[in-house]
Amino acid sequence: MRLFSIAPITRRLYSLALTGALLLLPVNPCHAVVEEKPPETAATSLDAMVEILKAKGILTPEEATAFTRKHSGASSAEGMKALVGLLQEKGVLSPEEAEGIARKQTASIPAGPGKERIITVLAPEAVNPEMMKQLSRNVAREIKRDVKEQVKEEIQQDVMEDAKSRLKWPSNSPDWVQRVRWGGDIRLRYQEDTFDRNNADLLKPDKPTELLNTKNDRQRARIRVRLDVAAQVHERVEAGVRISTGNEQDPISTNDTLGDYFNKDGIVLDRAYLKCTPVTGLTVTGGRIPNPWFYTDLVWDHDLNFEGLAATYKMNLIGERLKGFVTGGLFPLQEVELSDHDKWLYGGQLGFDLSPVDDVKLTLAGAYYSFENTRGEPNDPFRPGEKDFTAPLYQQKGNTLFDIDPGPSIKTALAADYRELNVNGQLELSFWNPVKIVVFGDYVRNLGFDREEVALLTGNPDVKEETEGWHVGMSVGHSDMTKFADWRAFCAYRHLEADACIDAFTDSDFHLGGTNTKGWILGGDFALYKNVWLTARWMTADEISGPPLAIDVLQVDLNAKF
Numbered sequence: 001m002r003l004f005s006i007a008p009i010t011r012r013l014y015s016l017a018l019t020g021a022l023l024l025l026p027v028n029p030c031h032a033v034v035e036e037k038p039p040e041t042a043a044t045s046l047d048a049m050v051e052i053l054k055a056k057g058i059l060t061p062e063e064a065t066a067f068t069r070k071h072s073g074a075s076s077a078e079g080m081k082a083l084v085g086l087l088q089e090k091g092v093l094s095p096e097e098a099e100g101i102a103r104k105q106t107a108s109i110p111a112g113p114g115k116e117r118i119i120t121v122l123a124p125e126a127v128n129p130e131m132m133k134q135l136s137r138n139v140a141r142e143i144k145r146d147v148k149e150q151v152k153e154e155i156q157q158d159v160m161e162d163a164k165s166r167l168k169w170p171s172n173s174p175d176w177v178q179r180v181r182w183g184g185d186i187r188l189r190y191q192e193d194t195f196d197r198n199n200a201d202l203l204k205p206d207k208p209t210e211l212l213n214t215k216n217d218r219q220r221a222r223i224r225v226r227l228d229v230a231a232q233v234h235e236r237v238e239a240g241v242r243i244s245t246g247n248e249q250d251p252i253s254t255n256d257t258l259g260d261y262f263n264k265d266g267i268v269l270d271r272a273y274l275k276c277t278p279v280t281g282l283t284v285t286g287g288r289i290p291n292p293w294f295y296t297d298l299v300w301d302h303d304l305n306f307e308g309l310a311a312t313y314k315m316n317l318i319g320e321r322l323k324g325f326v327t328g329g330l331f332p333l334q335e336v337e338l339s340d341h342d343k344w345l346y347g348g349q350l351g352f353d354l355s356p357v358d359d360v361k362l363t364l365a366g367a368y369y370s371f372e373n374t375r376g377e378p379n380d381p382f383r384p385g386e387k388d389f390t391a392p393l394y395q396q397k398g399n400t401l402f403d404i405d406p407g408p409s410i411k412t413a414l415a416a417d418y419r420e421l422n423v424n425g426q427l428e429l430s431f432w433n434p435v436k437i438v439v440f441g442d443y444v445r446n447l448g449f450d451r452e453e454v455a456l457l458t459g460n461p462d463v464k465e466e467t468e469g470w471h472v473g474m475s476v477g478h479s480d481m482t483k484f485a486d487w488r489a490f491c492a493y494r495h496l497e498a499d500a501c502i503d504a505f506t507d508s509d510f511h512l513g514g515t516n517t518k519g520w521i522l523g524g525d526f527a528l529y530k531n532v533w534l535t536a537r538w539m540t541a542d543e544i545s546g547p548p549l550a551i552d553v554l555q556v557d558l559n560a561k562f
Contacts, residue, residue: 200547376413398515419448
């Protein structure tokens with residue numbers, strides 16, 4: 001997408017700069033004396049302005065010479081009026097701007113918030129150098145503010161027009177075609193997993209009869225492809241579908257690892273939802289939906305999509321400076337046919353966005369996630385397999401587990417309940433826009449962990465209560481890689497204890513997934529072309545407690561979006 005066209009903004013900058021400069025030209029004492037100078041000083045200032053306009057190409061040499069010759073004997077007020085008229089004829093100043101210059105030169109100049117210093121009746125001796133400095137500063141601030149607002153409006157308008165032109169279909173195309181939007185992305189990844197030679201030998205949590213790779217380094221080539229389509233079926237209803245690479249056994253990754261003798265790869269349904277806005281500020285989304293929470297990947301992997309229903313209401317609390325939002329959701333995790341103990345996730349989040357000034361935005365949110373019926377239940381020896389459904393359908397590593405099978409085989413399940421309190425915040429500084437500084441922090445604590453119950457199920461009276469996690473970091477650079485040389489650098493530190501959250505849904509890359517881990521994340525992005533960029537990320541992580549397990553992960557990605 002084309003970011004913006006510089007031409008209209010340049011013209012507007014010239015216009016605003018000229019407006020400010022003309023306001024500072026000396027004027028005739030009979031109208032508004034702001035500085036006591038002889039007539040030749042005013043003429044010199046007007047001549048200097050004409051020379052600047054000629055140097056910038058706004059006036060041709062012939063126009064500048066003709067103007068100077070025609071108005072050489074005129075007063076500064078008359079000369080300025082003529083110059084404003086000429087600039088209006090050339091389209092540099094709009095009629096409204098020209099009128100505003102004339103009005104300010106003969107009426108007033110702002111002298112502070114909510115105040116004006118009327119200068120139409122001032123005599124020359126009433127004006128001092130400090131007054132002139134203050135007037136100049138006020139006008140400069142006004143020009144800066146006007147430039148900033150105009151540039152913002154120009155960019156927004158240009159982006160919208162560009163998007164409309166790209167999405168525009170032929171006029172004779174069917175109505176439904178006009179309401180459909182397409183998009184997607186492709187990622188090519190090189191990944192290197194490096195293991196410490198002193199790592200312990202461990203079993204896979206989900207397959208306890210198999211050995212987990214803890215010592216053999218590996219290199220992988222991986223791809224990710226996602227294709228989105230969204231249709232505005234009604235002014236208040238949107239339908240969305242996304243297909244991607246991946247598989248139906250891994251909810252937190254859409255990667256496909258290359259190296260299967262050139263065999264074809266599968267495509268899965270990644271999203272399928274309806275989104276409705278029944279009233280202003282309220283959004284209700286149902287189906288297989290994008291993550292509805294304000295979050296980091298401390299608790300939720302970025303590739304995770306939710307299944308169920310979520311609603312978000314946004315409101316203005318104090319104008320545009322303070323906004324609030326409330327999100328609630330209910331999501332089925334596992335439907336069990338012969339039991340009334342289906343597994344569910346219930347969640348709620350309350351947060352607000354604060355913008356004390358234009359270039360500062362602070363977002364804070366607190367959430368509570370309650371996982372129902374996810375703790376394992378031991379099988380009755382006389383009814384083998386009856387409680388197997390209480391084991392998780394998917395898990396990574398880190399959570400406290402116990403064996404629910406009383407026989408010689410092993411069936412692991414979660415030993416704790418999970419009631420997660422999650423608080424996170426983000427501070428965005430845009431003073432150097434488009435370069436931004438973003439600082440974030442995330443904290444999670446599992447309030448559902450009962451040490452006595454866990455000790456009873458695991459048979460370990462010395463079980464540890466490790467139920468906290470936190471994540472802090474920052475990034476510096478561009479928000480999006482939309483044109484050549486856009487860049488971003490980032491770093492973060494993470495500490496996530498074993499039972500702080502369910503390990504199935506947290507980041508699958510850091511420590512190769514799961515909880516009971518701590519370490520650093522360093523990386524950056526660099527745009528090669530429009531919407532094509534490189535990402536490099538290095539993660540070094542260790543086990544917090546238990547047998548040693550240190551893993552470093554290097555990822556180098558070539559990304560393209562469309």
